[in-house]
Amino acid sequence: MPPQQQQHYGPQIGEPGQPQQPYFQYSQCNGKKKALCIGINYFNTSSELRGCINDAKNMQKFLCQHFGYKQEDVVMLTDDAQNPRQLPTRDNILQAMQWLVNNAHPNDSLFFHYSGHGGQTKDLDGDEDDGYDEVIYPADHERNGFIVDDLMHDILIKPLPAGCRLTAIFDSCHSGSALDLPYMYSTEGKIKEPNMYAEAGQGLMSAVSSYARGDMGGVFKSAMGIVKVASGNTKKAEDFAKRTKTSAADAISWSGCKDSQTSADAVEAGTATGAMSFAFISALTQNPQQSYQMLLVSIRQILQAKYSQKPQLSASHPMDTNLMFIC
The missing domain is CATH 3.40.50.12660 (Rossmann fold)
Incomplete structure (x- = not known):
């Protein structure tokens, strides 16, 4: 069975002198x-x-x-x-x-x-x-x-x-x-x-593939994905989530x-x-x-x-x- 007590993790947050640590309970x-x-x-x-x-x-x-x-x-x-x-x-x-x-x-x-x-x-x-x-x-x-x-x-x-x-x-x-x-x-x-380098590479391959098929919408979507990864938006999304x-x-x-x-x-x-x-x-x-x-x-x-x-x-x-x- 999982442990019964609260499970604390991550950095302490909150007011000085009253730090709180994130927790969950199984x-x-x-x-x-x-x-x-x-x-x-x-x-x-x-x-x-x-x-x-x-x-x-x-x-x-x-x-x-x-x-x-x-x-x-x-x-x-x-x-x-x-x-x-x-x-x-x-x-x-x-x-x-x-x-x-x-x-x-x-x-x-x-x-x-x-x-x-x-x-x-x-x-x-x-x-x-x-x-x-x-x-x-x-x-x-x-x-x-x-x-x-x-x-x-x-x-x-x-x-x-x-x-x-x-x-x-x-x-x-x-x-x-x-x-x-x-x-x-x-x-x-x-x-x-998130593997930002891998995602950028996948986006580039997808853009090339879309261009070869004449799918300009796919090219745009893939290119925007590369821009998103390069600008750090992937990490921002993960942190926000x-x-x-x-x-x-x-x-x-x-x-x-x-x-x-x-x-x-x-x-x-x-x-x-x-x-x-x-x-x-x-x-x-x-x-x-x-x-x-x-x-x-x-x-x-x-x-x-x-x-x-x-x-x-x-x-x-x-x-x-x-x-x-x-x-």
Whole structure:
């Protein structure tokens, strides 16, 4: 089990003589358990998917069988629901998110799972090092719009008290930082730092490739990325995100891919499923006792033979990835 006491880190801040040090608290996950599972197939549209509703139902079953959740404490939003309140519309999703975190206490365990379309939109507040916010698409997005990561963070993370766990899984495209948690971890269990030289090099290669294709919009976007890196905006975005999005709560997010990648709508064992949802359930079914680092490696190994996407692990605070994963 994780340590019960407050975990202090970083430099002391505050008034002279009254310094404060940032802290967080791990959840023991032995309190109340609640979950929200969302699966959207976008029936009868040009962007229809096949496995997302299956993902939501599989995740509900998995949580109840393996992690002690009760079926009556799992809210399901799927676009095959007969009850209008259980359809994954923008309003219903936002209300269900608020239900999930309402009256949260230390050592509670809250679980959020989303399987559906994801995308990106221009970042307006400077917390994204690539200049783009991540979004998810409700079933009624053509009429009522997407849900941006800043709003999801405000609803799902900011209200949580220290010591309350929220585990989120995003099985969607461009989902690496879909919950705006500022500490991203590598498969070595270390915090990822922006590699400004590598990013500048990638931007240059992208600009050259776009020019060769005659894609002048791509050239401009890539060139602006190089300017952004060269001017230090990447580091500024990272610092701003850590100042504004760090939390004393115990929030972690598993996402199906990097912000720049897509996530596969796949078929496994003859059944339509999201690749990330399948890998997460498979990894923990095969070995329930895994550290966070081990689980990230396991999920990637399951996917790497067939898919190019690289699942990501992020947290609302610096964490010890050698601790056992619980939820």
